Amino acid sequence: MLTFASGLGSMSYMKRTVNLKLTSTTDQSAALTALADTYASACNAIVSFAREHRCWNRVALHHLAYYTVRERLPSLGSQMVCQAVHRVADAYKTLKANKGISKDKPVPTIVFRPTSVSFDKRTYSLKGDTLSLFTLSGRVKVLFVAGKHQLNLLASGVPKEARLVVRKGIWYFNLVLDLPDTPPRSGGGVCGIDVGENNLAASSTGKVWGGGKLRHNRDIHLAHRRRLQSNGSRAAKRKLKAISGREERHVRHVNHETSKAIVAEALRAGASEIRMEDLTNIRANIKAGKRVRTRLHRWAFRQLRDFVAYKAEAAGLNVIFVEPAYTSQTCSACGAIGKRERHSFSCECGTRLHSDVNASKNIAGFAKPIGSARGARNSSCKFAHQVRPAVVESPRL
Numbered sequence: 001m002l003t004f005a006s007g008l009g010s011m012s013y014m015k016r017t018v019n020l021k022l023t024s025t026t027d028q029s030a031a032l033t034a035l036a037d038t039y040a041s042a043c044n045a046i047v048s049f050a051r052e053h054r055c056w057n058r059v060a061l062h063h064l065a066y067y068t069v070r071e072r073l074p075s076l077g078s079q080m081v082c083q084a085v086h087r088v089a090d091a092y093k094t095l096k097a098n099k100g101i102s103k104d105k106p107v108p109t110i111v112f113r114p115t116s117v118s119f120d121k122r123t124y125s126l127k128g129d130t131l132s133l134f135t136l137s138g139r140v141k142v143l144f145v146a147g148k149h150q151l152n153l154l155a156s157g158v159p160k161e162a163r164l165v166v167r168k169g170i171w172y173f174n175l176v177l178d179l180p181d182t183p184p185r186s187g188g189g190v191c192g193i194d195v196g197e198n199n200l201a202a203s204s205t206g207k208v209w210g211g212g213k214l215r216h217n218r219d220i221h222l223a224h225r226r227r228l229q230s231n232g233s234r235a236a237k238r239k240l241k242a243i244s245g246r247e248e249r250h251v252r253h254v255n256h257e258t259s260k261a262i263v264a265e266a267l268r269a270g271a272s273e274i275r276m277e278d279l280t281n282i283r284a285n286i287k288a289g290k291r292v293r294t295r296l297h298r299w300a301f302r303q304l305r306d307f308v309a310y311k312a313e314a315a316g317l318n319v320i321f322v323e324p325a326y327t328s329q330t331c332s333a334c335g336a337i338g339k340r341e342r343h344s345f346s347c348e349c350g351t352r353l354h355s356d357v358n359a360s361k362n363i364a365g366f367a368k369p370i371g372s373a374r375g376a377r378n379s380s381c382k383f384a385h386q387v388r389p390a391v392v393e394s395p396r397l
């Protein structure tokens, strides 16, 4: 996710993760598997120190566990053991932050499975399309595949920490990059984005991104899921879990593609600001039938919104969140309450629009900003003016 590190001087950096798919040979895969096994053993050994001493401070936990683990697993090497200590300390810190540790009860055991290994600059290096990775049997040089976008990021960012993970027998290297923050754009228009009721998203520039295929797939998933839920057997439960994972990956993919297209559209239209609704309470705000509501998984909306914000920021666009009230019933041309029937909005003033486009024009024009991801900046309300010449500029935070 998007995090802004306080940079050196006035320069600020932004963190992005690239997922590199490794094309490891059989021997290399075996070496990575052996490393992951031993790394997990180290983490699980460190867990017992953390539990016994109720300790998740990195330095203190290092003092408690380091030598024992080094002695027990000499092949793992000093840097990897340090990494394992960090990993365990961070996992317990997260657990504590999520109220998973209570004062009067034993510290829960966190079990580390041999599916991921943390790396840092001392345990990996990157050159061209080759990764050099520490393993128990020395360094291995593994080739990776990356898309054009990933290669661009690699070329412009500074590689930081990383995690080696395996899924279905394929190894991936999830690498965090520090990228110079794109200078913010200014003086362009406001592009309002309505995130999915009828469709996935619509923009005040008149574009609509359909949820057709996504919705269709989800309907199939829901029906299948309902059958499995009513079945209730252990096999059915397992199947249920597999389905939700697959569905989640599919939604994520669609959200990635859609957010990319939304940001491209805003840039094409010359916007310097994107406005979206704050969807925290979307369920309460949606007046829809049960069939529609069952589709509205809150996390899918939030994910699309987060992806748009993330990509918009990376492109130097200002991101503003506004209150979602009335955006779908109000006429974006005259401000009266209009008639909305599924995909079409009509008003007595003669306005006829796609209902989500009408909503996004309202977001661009009238809605009250309630938060800004980057901080307020003045902008001329280009698209809002096109809709309503006498629009009053909303107050900025």
Ligand SMILES: [Zn+2]
Binding pocket: 331, 332, 333, 334, 335, 336, 338, 347, 348, 349, 350, 351
């Ligand atoms: Zn009207």
